[in-house]
Amino acid sequence: MAASTVNVETVIGLLNSSLKSQGFEAYPLKVGWYNAVLPPSLRLSYPDDTLAVVVLSTPAMFEQAFLPFLEQKSCHSLSDPIDQCVRHHISSAASQCFPGQKVDVSFDYEMLPSRKPKFLAQTAAHVSGAAFYYQQSDVAEQPWDKKKMFGVCVHPRFGGWFAIRALLVFEDEAMGSELVQQDPIDCVSSREGRIQLLEAFNLHWKDWHYRDVVRPVQTYSQKQRDYFSVAPAQRFALLSTWGFLPSDSDEAGPTSDAETQVNGHG
Template sequence: MTAHVELQQQLQETLLPFGFEVYPFQIGWYNAVLEPAFHLSYPKDTLAFVVLSIPSMFEKAFKPFLRHHKLQDLMDPIDQCVAYHMSLVKEKFPSDKLDVIYDYQLHPNRRPKVLMQTAAHVSGAAYYYQRKDIPLDPWGSKKMFGVCIHPQFGGWFAIRAVLVFAEIQAPDLEQTLPLDCLPSQNDRIQLLEHFNFNWRDGKYRDVLPPKEKYSEEQTLYFATPPAERRKLLELQGELHPSPLC
């Protein structure tokens, strides 16, 4: 069994029961589609994995995390939960140099440390639909952001982290292309318009029939402004109320 297959199996055993998926890629695949300013500084064959959270993460990982761990004051609760599970991954591989890069991490110039949607695309995890995928688009000079779609969950998922095994090379890893769920130009246009113009209503997430989607509780949580999420968790009984100062 090759190193990348064994590592992927171990990562899946650790993370899948908690609602996380992992997909392998070579750093070179990622760097090849980006400008040098966004490159990751590892040899091209270096093994990495992108980590997604799927709808079941909320019940399998997040709510148990809230029950058993004290939240830090200045960090988003979901981010704390993800970081906890990534720490368990690092414990599983104590002899490996494992770098964890989270979706919210930025360089001092505010540039993201990893373009997560690009990582998801090159790993085959989800198709990153962008304006360049629509040769004759209707938007003129308007800026349009791209969005990833998962073949099973549509838009009901999130890209949480990239794991880089800095000292492991995987030259034999074969690239799996992401499944193009929206070959129709009209469907792609509709997706990008829903995402760019009305992302709050979540319609872009249902661009294809999902295998599973967020529960009402989870949808409400993510629709709540970050500054108000702890209060929501307290009202739902997931957290003890903060003591009055």
Template sequence: MGSMESRVAALERRVRGCLCDFGFEVSPLKVGWYNAVLQPSFHLRYSEDTLAFIVLSTPSMFDRAFKPFVDKQLLKKINDPVDQCVSYHLSLVKESLPDQRVDIIYDYEILPNRKPKFLAQTAAHVAGAAYYYQRKDVRCDPWGEKKIYGVCIHPRYGGWFAIRGLLIFPDVQVPFLEQVAPVDCVASEEKRIELLKKFNFHWRDWSYRDIIEVKERYSEEQKAYFAAPPAERFKWLELQGVVQRSVYC
């Protein structure tokens, strides 16, 4: 392994060390892989060999990161509590690498033209983190003129995960990085149609998330939190005794 490869391996270990114990999962990618499958209007404005990491939250993030964060931190009521938790942990990655330039893009950020700053599911797919199933992956399309949205499925967690952000290292070039294909875990036509139907028309019942056999899913507590309307999640945390009113700033 060359010196640059060793540096990048050490950098990846540092990123994983900051995040994986808290229920996050990290996968490396090159910006060029992402840009290659999208129209220019969605491109990330970095050189093609720039290193990035897609960050996912797994089911254990709720207990390992979110609840401890809520217990100890000053929550700002103007922001979503989970978004604040993710921001806190990704900021710690940046602080742990003072000699590196690190750009962070969160999944919820949008541009002035209302387009997302990055397409999270596309990034997860090209990084090999989760397979992005779309209408084009179904040969016999049963939906006619209906708008059908795609969804990522993780080989271990099914739909019980979330894509939280992208860490970009503009000064780190990785021409040697080899792309890993995502696991096609919903391989049959029948299952893909079932997945897209459930995601588009019955997403509130959680059933699309169990389209495959999963190793871990959200706890009932976690499901109750995410089922609450975003505006009521602070109230939910209060009612569960997770936070006191006085922690807000």
């Protein structure tokens, strides 16, 4: 596709037509919106009007993309299975939808040589309007003294039952110049609600209750919950019991949890 024929509506339409049936959603943003809220050391090195797209996975991704990916015997025991599935589907969509276009695809688990993430997933989701990123600074008269509370994104339809997977940057031209920023929906507007959300995420994230801060239209299936409840290093062994992998494939299992919104919890 020639660069001159591509606009934001076309980009999002093509990506969603390719990825939505597999449980992904795409949201556009300008690089300038992202860079405006970050210090220079974390900004992306593209002009402000450069178009970027953040891709989320919804609860449907597990059954509609991940399990079929395993059934096709596409998974190898060298890296996290979810990472492999996400990379396969999103990279394939980018190359098939935009042949000839320069699209820089970064994934949530990728790090720069400096050990900083290639992009800040929750910041990208917030400035795109996809999900509201609730941070400690969003709570007036904080009750935690000097304790650090990590922030968490809330999706207006899925609550916390989703993950931010990738950022696509379209390098060829300033396709985002006419894009108008949409604020994310503030699902947790009260001070008390935000305190409860951040405490649930930081102190009790393993029980997953923070994900239900708003009533979700869909949550993870029981099989998906079982998978993400297992320690990352043991997931290859679990997949073997499900019949997806040879029994010895857990010898080179992953070392970090990839089912994340950001470098932390799923």
